[in-house]
Amino acid sequence: MPQNRRVLEPAALLAGPRGRRLCLELAGLAADAVATESCGTGQDSGGFGSARFYAAYNRDPDRGTSTVLFGPGAEQPVPNPTAQDVAALLEAVPLPTLTESLLLEALSSTVNSARYWQEPDGDDVLAATPAMRRALHRFAQQLADSPLTHWWTSPLEPAAQWNAAFVADPPRPPAPKGNTAETLTQWRLETPQDEANAVRERPSDPTSNWSGDWWSRPPWALPTSTRMMHGTELGPVRLGPVGLWLVEDGFGEDEAVLEALIPPAKARIYEIDSPEDWARLCREHSLEVTASKRQDWYRTTGRNGKWLMPDWSMLKEKYDAVHLTMGGYLTTAGREITIDEKYSSVLAGWDPDATYWLCEVPADAPSRQTWRQDPDGLSWAPQGDRPRCRTAPERGQWIYNVQGYRVSEVTTVLGHGEELWQRASKDVLTWKVKTRSGFSVDTPGPVVEGQNVNVTASLLGVKVVEPVQVVAVVDTPDRSGFAYSTLPGHPVSGEEAFIVHRDGDAVHLSIRSLTRAAPQQPWHGLFPVLLMVQKLVRWRYFRALR
Template sequence: MLTPSGGAGYAIDDEDNLVSVFNTGKDGKGLVDTLVQDALEKGALRLDAYDPVLTKMYAKNGFHPVARMRFDDQYAPEGWDFNAVSADEVARRLDSISLAGANSTLLRDCLAASCDNARYWQEPDGTDVLAATDSMMRSLTRVAEHVASSHCTSWWRQPVQRNEQWSTTWEGDFDASPSIDPIGLLRSTRAGIIEEERTAHIERPADPTANWSGDWWSSPAAALTSSTRLLDGTSPANLWFVEDSFGWDHAQTIKVKIPREANIYEIDSADAWASLCKRFPIEVTAQVRHDWYRTTGRSGMWVMPDWLRVAEHYNAVHLQVQAYLCAAGTAIPITEHTASVIAGWNPDQTYWFTPEIAWSGDPVRWERREDDGWYICG
């Protein structure tokens, strides 16, 4: 089967195997899914493919691995680098390593590095692809269980630390008070999202593989007051955990006094995020489809929480660290036809929808020094 130009196609052999899927790019990008779906309709039942990229591509279209075999060197093309290390070999080497004891400093630095490398507008890089292979996932599960069992990560699964919330600013000084009109901010942000969706639907290509980028975050209004806890009673988490940071070397923090009875929605899992999206959805397909396709590989309808409606029921929303690590940057199913992405959040971040919060005490000035640590100035 060929496209009219002959630039893409596939074949089905006598045993109903899908073979020779190709796309030269002559008919544009993104045709493989269409070709595979067409092959399924015409009776293709099985296929062989190289792991990991092709396996994931075919899995999106209904094919699932039932067996794996190591690459046979006799089929290597001319010039093949036999010294290259496979994902299976990396996994075996990881399995042979004794894991270091977890401590709060090491885990803090690892989490900070993970945040700083979050980029929801581009494809997974080589490290991401390697880590997502089945062999590496099995090996990394041992690491994850080791980390999760540490007492140093118990706070990753905890709700808001109500008595120690700190807000951070990277440029300039704090205003005299927190957000005076959070509902007004949410209302204007919502209006902007609706208008952006209308404009993007008209002006942007529907092809998710098109070279286009725009707003990709799903957090509430940026101007809202947000806060995090203190780490080990010393420094606010948001000094350390910043997605795709700009490398700031100076910051100010200030303690936030919150209402005793504040009703806070806890995002402790992908399911908790999905529940918000189901209850209070706002569609953002046209404005995020290109970025979220690149980072997740999913094409379809996208939604995020309508934060103005969320604020009618809750005073704040808090993203727990465990939910961030398990779900941020992934396509979270919402309904049969919609999905969402946690994007633009920092772990342990709480956004406040109520004006009943206040600063407590004076701002604290911080500087980052050569050892990458944060220290109080003066």
């Protein structure tokens, strides 16, 4: 039960499926940054990103079913780069500058892609190849050496534990009522019964099409908590609990109620910081779950054998809580963990840095607060705080420099005179800068701050819906315009502002943008192409208000 911070080892990161995926996601973000900087310079900025995309697609077990290619060229033969090809291209990708936001983005993609009820996806399969492990080692080393990751192997901080209860739409069934002792007792009755039912009803063939409760974490009705994160990238700020950001198998909620928990003094905490820590816990008290987990855990690990998981009802006699460190998650989750010569186990369904409390833990009622996610999905803030506008259309001078974004500001002279000013300043606030440039919007009215709008574009012959939220509107005697932030599903991630302003008799249009690759495919792999399309569309904007 380690209490001091363990050093994060690159080899341990690359031994775990989630650790490898984190290194791959970090490499992808680094390649995106190169693509952003080199787009339009003639450099092959998309080499690694494209090769990774096709290599992962060809290795994905769902290829051709739930994972498909679409659009122009989809009927052509798909490139099939080898893992060695991808690794060679990765060698040319420079290490990124690590920041809090970059790490959170990579971690979020890593956690979101965990799936212990089916085979690893194509990216996980690719990252597990020997060639890619070797190529990813320098990214693992960078993570291990960074001061920003020191807390990943730190023990629980009892004074900084927060519970995050997501607000679902529509609401999900509430957790069963009762204290922790009752919850654990009920779990202890149900788990062996589920195993007995599985022995009776399920085939012993691990490849058969069965699934069930694939997780091995404690009962979900127990109190849970994660630490509050504090960022310094844009000045001192609370980023929110880890549990807001990193959720396995989540539902995409954008609202949560937070409460600080009050752990007991001198709480007995078991720390899971490595696969051996999980194995030790299973050896102390365990239940056999071979029949009920066989098919799911075979799919995720490839092992056909007997399985155990911890008996949480017995462990509560020795421990008040069990904490999974970030390092423990990255090195342990989703892999086969040998318990003895007969049994193995899998840590599954447990979010990073989460603590499950096996005792009663009251909440600090005055700390209760509601947080909401920003429209771009990249930050959380207390409810009531306005969505943060980054492109500042109300200001004449704009300076913005955050790692990972392509920053652009371009200005053109529309013309001169009061008549042009009156027309252009009104047109920009009724979406005409978009509709006269080949887009359509699903609102007939003027731009309104806080408004969610679907903008539809035709990209490479395919209709693409671009969901956005208006985050700022300016309407003054000399400046008129708005800014919107992208919402999930948009081909890129970031913000864009359109500002009509005048200097004396001259009327100008300025376009500001912050752009980076969207997290979802196929748009993530098409980011270099989208940047070129963005440049083309910008010239349409300049003509739209003349």
